[in-house]
Amino acid sequence: MPVLDVPTPDYMQDDELRMLADSADLFFQREAPPERIERWREAGQVERAFWKQAGDAGFLGVSIPTEYGGAGGDFRHDVALVEAVARNGVEGFGLSLHNVIILPYVMAHGTEEQKRRWLPKLCSGDSVSAIAMSEPGAGSDLQAIRTTAKKDGNGYRINGAKTFISNGQIADFIVVVAKTDPALGAKGVSLLVVETDEAEGFRRGKTLDKIGNDAQDTSELFFDDVWVPADNLLGTEEGRGFRQLMAELPRERLIIAVQSVQTMERAIAVTTEYVKERQAFGQRVFDFQNTQFKLAEAKAKATVAKVFVQDCVRRVLDGSLDITTAAIAKMWVTDTEWEIVDECLQLHGGYGYINDYPIARMFRSSRVQRIYGGSNEIMKVLIARSL
16 A cells, blocks of 8 residues: 555556556566665666666657657656656666656757657667766856867867766766857857767766765766767757756756655655564554654655645646746755655664665665755745746
8 A cells, every 4th residue: 555645646547657657666676676786886886788678678768759769658657667766766777867858858959860860779778878967166057067069170079077977987878068159158058969989088087976876877077179070969059058958957857856755655665664563662663652743744745745746747748837836846845855754764763874774775865856956945046036
């Protein structure tokens, strides 16, 4: 029985979606058992072979049209898979980044030739994607980036450094945010694709040693006079990169909230199971009124978050999700996730501090939810602009 008594929304009550979710659960349970995930944690990355397995299973590019190698679904299919990844604790697997952020950039803004050239490999798992936005001196403020892409013959020379790049060690298809005309500020930002197998001057730095998400290869990337052909500019015009980024950010921020809801549910479930088994002072920890009150508060908050996120998903489907609402979802839901996971860890007592327990890993990995996709402080700025 689910921890949260929230009915499945009507837009998800589809036999095809249920079959997709069931298939994903079986796939992750079979192909990503705890011992394999532990190897990913030790290595600091998910192996490329798993991406190919996911592609062969039809889980990459599910919302991409079939003529480009995808499954022909829509945002609901992406949501079902992102929920399955979180529900099954498949740490490090950047499915949401690949399916919900990067492939839609190509689909929405790429030329017909670019879509036919790139999307089939991204959908099959033959290519793994990343997006290089953040820099050592520019995080949420994308207008402050210093990476440049200067015209050189029938192409561009890219120079700069990027950091905090998810999939950085294994990605071979990287969307780079660069300034094609630094004098124009935001209007001089463009998106260019670097295919790393053909990119002389491209270097991967170290995998960053994070406090959580141990299996995710978050890395530094360096572009030293990297030349790419002109047709690797995403779209047909320079200077449209900032608009392209802004157009996709509401959905990116919402998918972070979708992940947060799943983490809340999982945290409450494992904690409820733990406190019903753990004894203290001659009774179950669950039988203490404080425990019941804390879990009741967590369930209430998680329920509100889930209902709100479901409504936001509905608004993506009908085209009405706006920047402000997406910012509210990202800010409030990730803040709430952190509160709930922290309370759940407290109910584990000392064992909550031990990494062998799922709640400890959830605690460490939940912290970044309030930072990436635009920090929650930036979300507040966006929300305040609507007042």
